[in-house]
Amino acid sequence: MLASPSREFPFTTQDFEKIRKLIYDYAGIALSPGKEDMVYGRLARRLRALGLNSFGDYLHRLEQGDQGEFELFTNSLTTNLTSFFREGHHFPALAELLRAQREHGGVLQLWCSASSTGEEAWSMAITACEAFDSLTPPVQIIATDLDTHVLETARAGIYSADEVEKLDPARVRRFFVRQTDGRYQLRSELKSLVSFRQLNLIAQSWNIRGPFDAIFCRNVMIYFDKPTQNRILQRFSPLLKPTGLLFVGHSENLYHATDLFKLRGKTIYQKA
Structure with missing residues (x-):
């Protein structure tokens, strides 16, 4: 038992292990x-929202195939820390x-694969506008996330003053109302550059x-x-152009996938 006198609901080691398996198998x-x-x-x-008395009851509900609740379960366990x-x-x-690619003509395609509440995808769109000095650059951005709730926020494109306060005031004036x-x-104009959709990176197929x-x-x-990382990277590689770049997080590296990607800059990779 993962007991605590302050806990409202019984929560056993078995409950925790079932939850670990459910979120690993799905996401x-x-x-x-x-x-x-x-x-x-x-x-x-x-x-509390469902009026249940134990984690056992909650897990039984999930295991019985309540898809709406399973989506909320997944959304609850995903982390969505982001900023512009x-x-x-x-x-x-x-x-x-x-800028290097624009001389070749055509529409440039970008993918934001974990868009959370949208700040990353919108930062990509702002960068494209600035690179082309236009609010209508030849760029299309697909932004995806597993969490359906954050995608609603991202799609709306509305943010508090606190969320935009660290942006350069000139950027705020140019790109926000x-x-x-x-x-x-x-x-x-920015909203027309980005298409948001739900996507599970470990799903058998991707709708992109x-x-x-x-x-x-x-x-x-x-x-x-690591095995899951490698499977995803193996699927990223053929989706990138030979000159394309893969951007990863500050605490991530691809040293275990040197057959797929080579370091191009600080946490920036190119196909090997």
Whole structure:
């Protein structure tokens, strides 16, 4: 028993292990043994919402095939920490790539593979506009995430003053419209550049096609074990153009996949 006198619901080691297996089988997320408190805290909200008395009852509901609840279960256990221009060294590299490719003509294709609440995808769109000095650059961005709830936020493109405060004021003026309630809405021209959709990176098939000029997959691999990481990287490789770049998170590296990708810059990779 993972007992605690302050816990509202019984939560056993068996419950935790079942949860670990469910989220790993569905999303590839490898929860470490030290995540018991995090799991309890996030899922206890679902028990309260459903009027259940134990994690055993909740797991039974999931195992009986309640797909709507399974989606909420998955959303509860995914982490969505993000911000505009997070890991800022990536965006000048993206701008350089876009400028280098524009002489070839055609529409440049980008994929933001873990878009969370949208700040990363919108940062990519802003970078494209600045690279081409136009609100209508020849760029299309596909932005995907497993969590359906955050995709709704991303698609709306509306953010609080706190969420945009670290942006250069000139960028805010150019790319956002201030609403009467004090929030900021992305301009319609930017919204036309990005298409949001749900995608599970460990699903048997992906509803997207390449080839892409760039793939952003940042701070996602840390939640997967090495075999899962390798399977995803093997699928990324044929989706990238020969000149395309893969951007990963600051704490991630692809040393275990040197047959697929070679280091091009700080946490930036190219096909081997």
